[in-house]
Amino acid sequence: MTENHPLDLISPREAAxxxxxxxxxxRRNPAGCAYRRFDLNDRCCTCTTxxxxxxxxxxxxxxxxxxxxxxxxxxxxxxxxxxxxxxFDLAALGLGLITVPLFVNxxxxxxxxxxxxxxxxxxxIDGVDHWHGITAVHQRLGSLERIVSVKTACVGDxxxxxxxxxxxxxxxxxxxxxxxxxxxxxxxxxxxxxxTTGHPKGVVLTHANIIENAYAGATxxxxxxxxxxxxxxxxxxTLERTVGYYLPILAGASVAHVRALEKLAEDLPQVRPTVIVxxxxxxxRVHQKITARLADAPRWxxxxxxxxxxxxxxxxxxxxxxASWSPAFLLWPLLDRLVASPVRAxxxxxxxxxxxxxxxxxxxxARFFIALGVNIAQGYGLTExxxxxxxxxxxxxxxxxxxxxxxxxxxxxGAQNELLIRGPGLMAGYWQNPEATAEVIDADGWLRSxxxxxxxxxxxxxxxxxxxxxxxxxxxxxxxPADMEAAIVGDPLFEQVMVVGEGRxxxxxxxVLNAAAWQRQAAALGIDPQAPSALAEPRVEAVLCERIxxxxxxxxxxxxVRRVHAGLDPWTIDDGLLTATMKLRRAQVxxxxxxxxxxxxAGH
Numbered sequence: 001m002t003e004n005h006p007l008d009l010i011s012p013r014e015a016a017x018x019x020x021x022x023x024x025x026x027r028r029n030p031a032g033c034a035y036r037r038f039d040l041n042d043r044c045c046t047c048t049t050x051x052x053x054x055x056x057x058x059x060x061x062x063x064x065x066x067x068x069x070x071x072x073x074x075x076x077x078x079x080x081x082x083x084x085x086x087x088f089d090l091a092a093l094g095l096g097l098i099t100v101p102l103f104v105n106x107x108x109x110x111x112x113x114x115x116x117x118x119x120x121x122x123x124x125i126d127g128v129d130h131w132h133g134i135t136a137v138h139q140r141l142g143s144l145e146r147i148v149s150v151k152t153a154c155v156g157d158x159x160x161x162x163x164x165x166x167x168x169x170x171x172x173x174x175x176x177x178x179x180x181x182x183x184x185x186x187x188x189x190x191x192x193x194x195x196t197t198g199h200p201k202g203v204v205l206t207h208a209n210i211i212e213n214a215y216a217g218a219t220x221x222x223x224x225x226x227x228x229x230x231x232x233x234x235x236x237x238t239l240e241r242t243v244g245y246y247l248p249i250l251a252g253a254s255v256a257h258v259r260a261l262e263k264l265a266e267d268l269p270q271v272r273p274t275v276i277v278x279x280x281x282x283x284x285r286v287h288q289k290i291t292a293r294l295a296d297a298p299r300w301x302x303x304x305x306x307x308x309x310x311x312x313x314x315x316x317x318x319x320x321x322x323a324s325w326s327p328a329f330l331l332w333p334l335l336d337r338l339v340a341s342p343v344r345a346x347x348x349x350x351x352x353x354x355x356x357x358x359x360x361x362x363x364x365x366a367r368f369f370i371a372l373g374v375n376i377a378q379g380y381g382l383t384e385x386x387x388x389x390x391x392x393x394x395x396x397x398x399x400x401x402x403x404x405x406x407x408x409x410x411x412x413x414g415a416q417n418e419l420l421i422r423g424p425g426l427m428a429g430y431w432q433n434p435e436a437t438a439e440v441i442d443a444d445g446w447l448r449s450x451x452x453x454x455x456x457x458x459x460x461x462x463x464x465x466x467x468x469x470x471x472x473x474x475x476x477x478x479x480x481p482a483d484m485e486a487a488i489v490g491d492p493l494f495e496q497v498m499v500v501g502e503g504r505x506x507x508x509x510x511x512v513l514n515a516a517a518w519q520r521q522a523a524a525l526g527i528d529p530q531a532p533s534a535l536a537e538p539r540v541e542a543v544l545c546e547r548i549x550x551x552x553x554x555x556x557x558x559x560x561v562r563r564v565h566a567g568l569d570p571w572t573i574d575d576g577l578l579t580a581t582m583k584l585r586r587a588q589v590x591x592x593x594x595x596x597x598x599x600x601x602a603g604h
Contacts, residue, residue, distance in 0.1 A: 005224040008252045012215055017207040018188055018246065019094040019179030022057075025249050026050045026177075029225075034249075035083055036228065036256040036271065044270040045256055048083065053090075056083070058177040060091035063170050067122055067146050071096030071180060074190065076120040078102040078111060078130055081231050081257040084150055084166070086245065088124050089235075093207075096180040099189045100202075101236035103580030104130070105573050110200075110580070112137035114192050117202060118431065119143045127151030131163070184208035190431050191238050193383050202431030203383045205238075212424035213386040214247040216406035220393060221353065221377060223275070225252035230273035230348075232258040232282075237581055238387040239357050244277045265346070272348040279358040280365070280486070281582060283376070287365055288492035290343065292517060295492075308339040312371030320397065340372040347374060355391070357381060358581065360463065362486045366399030378402055380463060384440070384447060385409075386425035390461050401460040411453075411461065412446075418467060419453040420446040469586075474505045477558040484559065487551045493517040493544075496571050498589050499561065500597055508563040508600045509548060510593055512570050535566045563600040565593070 008028065015021035025034075034053045036045035048056075069075065075092050077099060079085045092099050100118050102111045104126065111133070115123065123144050125131065131153035134141065138160070147163045154163055188207045192200040229248055233240035248255050256271045258264055264282075294302050315332060317323035344351065356366070357379045366376050379391035380402030389411070392403035405411055409423035422445050429437035440448045452465040465480045472478055481499040488497045488509070496512035513535075522529035525539055534540065544564040552560055571577035576588050590597070 005226055006252075007222060008225045009215065009218055009223075010250050012184075012208065012211050015211060015250075016184050017093070017179065017182040017186075018210060019090065019177075019182065021211060021246070022054070022090055022094075022249055023177070023179055025252060026054045029252055030054075032225070032252060033254045035086070036254055037083065038259055038267075042259070044267070047254075053083070053086065054177040055174040056087045057090040057094070058175040059171050059173070060087045061094055061177060062175040063148075064091055064095055064097070064122075069095065069097055069121060072098060072187075074098045074100050074118040074120040075122040075124075076100040076102055076111075076115055076118070077124045077236075078104055078106075079124055079126050079150065080104050080260070081235050081240075083257070084124075085235050090177070093182075093188060094177060094179045096182055096186075098187050101189065101191060101241070103234055103236045106580045107573070107576065108133040108137040112140040114200070114202070115141055115143060118190055122146045122148065124148045125150070125153065127153050182207060184211075185428070187428060189241075191236075191241075191383050201433060201436055203238075204428040204431050205386055206428050209386040209425050209427065210242055210246055211250070212408065213388055213406070214242050214250050216408055216424075217243060217388050217391065218247055218251050220404075220406055221355075221391060223247060223251040223253055227251070227253040227274045228271065228350075229253060229255045229275045229277070230258060230268065230271050231255050231277075232261055232264055232267075233277060233279065233358075234580075237358070238383045239279075239355075239381065240277055242386060242388065243355060268346065268348045270348075272350045274350050275353045275355070276347070276351055277355045277357070279582065280356055280361040281359070283354075283356065283361065283365055283369060284489055286346070287368060287490070288514060288517075291492045292514075295517075295520065304335075305339055308335040309368060309371045311335060312340060312373065313367055316370050320395070336373070343369075343372045344374060351375075353377065353394070355379060357388070357391075359583070360482060360486050361399070362490050363400040364487075364490055370397070370399065380461065382421075382447075382449060384427045385421055385423070386427070388425070389421055389423075392460075396458075396460075398460055401456065401462050403461065404459040405461070411455065413453065413455060414446075414448065416467060417452045417454070417464065419449040419451050419461070419463070421449055422446050471499065471501045471507070472503065473501055473507070473558065474503055475558065477556070479507060479555075479559040484552060484555060484561075487555070488548050488561075491547050491551050493521060493547060496584075498584055498586065500590065504601055505604050506558075506562045507560065508565070508597065509561045510589065510596070511544065511564060511566050513566055513568055515568060518568065535568070540566065565596050565600060 010024050015024050030051035031049050033047040034050045035048040038044050039046050075097050077088055089099050100120050127149055148169050150166045152165050185206050187204050189205050190202040192202050229244055231244045235241050258267045311328050314326055315329055354376045356376050361378045369376050377392040378399055379388055381387035381389045389409055390403040390405050412420050414420045426447055450467050451463050454462040454464055469482050470478050471481050484499045485497045488494055494511050495514045498510045499507055501507035519529050527534050541564050548561045577585055
């Protein structure tokens, strides 16, 4: 895709609010394709135009008006990515309501806390599964006056009087979509952060916060009117919401919602997107599948793949003006056809841009995909900054960094090299929590990120650590667990990792192994992988430590793992060990594995 493709951005000067932004897009391009959808037979893709979206959102507005909601009231949504999510959000925003997104796989006590804290008056859910979660905490949901379910959630006399199915709640006839007079600084949404420790805090984002952030991002990395996004990160995640939902409205691009996350591999070649927004875990899983297949491949095939990656990376560096031309580039058309093109085909074959955010992306992993022609641009941001702070421009893409600041965003270093941020995307504050707001935003409007950084002379930002996630060993040495964990999961044997060692004489690791990779490793050791004691064998731990050591070769000598406890059961949201955004709940993992950790350090 080149600069000849249509560019049609709506600037913040042309849209004071998100409903204004949507109406301007409908005015400019009513017959343009807004959403591509799978039909009832799971065939891709039926087109829904901007005008049709406006008509649908108008029907949702009519239903919301019937609930006697007032501007400023909060309405919550717990739904997978779909057109209904978009229609509800647009309808609510157009009436001056404040949307509160909830993660569909969050635990009942978490979403109950959010509904209590925001006083949400209406909740949109998917169906039976969500209803069962609600019944478990119904006594805490007193603020809710209406619960709308997209699918039938309950049948019989025991159903809550507040519950109604969407088909009975939504008017059948189309109604014009309208936008209330909304100031740019008015709240659009309250987004609750993941909360790896304690209760999450509600980030209040204004209409201006989101529009300014989306527009700045689209000016730094061009998004075209004929781009097609595949939306699979949850819309309750601010990265997906701003970059994968509002930014396409601003740019006039199309969006296809994945049918389900487990169908992502099937949907990619059907949708054939040009842009994907992802967290590193998705790229890690693809990389693990590729390396697992290569492990069983003939030696010549592994050599060919490695040669392709090496030459592909050198070609990329040449295009970035960081390396000279090489005669090896003459081999690229053949290597591309044999090796790189099939990898891109698995992503649909048309991806020109892949945005990675939400967590650190291992630079080695980024170089792997970039070398094969998948243009990954790593960025950085926080929910509190709407969310993007920086991203790597395609013409100056350094994957070991998180890029350069968006236009209008300022950064500087504070005490302990903490990254401080100021700009138009900075939140209005934490919902009804001025004390917490004052702790992170100073009198001059600088937000304390909690991340340590280095600012390079060329404007790129390098995240070097996390102030609250540094392990201090008994020796006084400090180790960055998140960076180490990101490096370790680059080995396809490891699905999940948590490094421990606070106050201890050395570092240890709790790991969850990939089942297929474990079968191969056990066979190589002559061990029955099904044996109950197999993972506890000293030979196994020695091999795990050796493989981890290879991944940590760039870390200081003291930042090495000397003991490992391995398991095969993944850590999940349901067992409370992961947040809704798939981050480790470190305190909960430490609590669950407390006795195990003690045995790792016994005698030391």
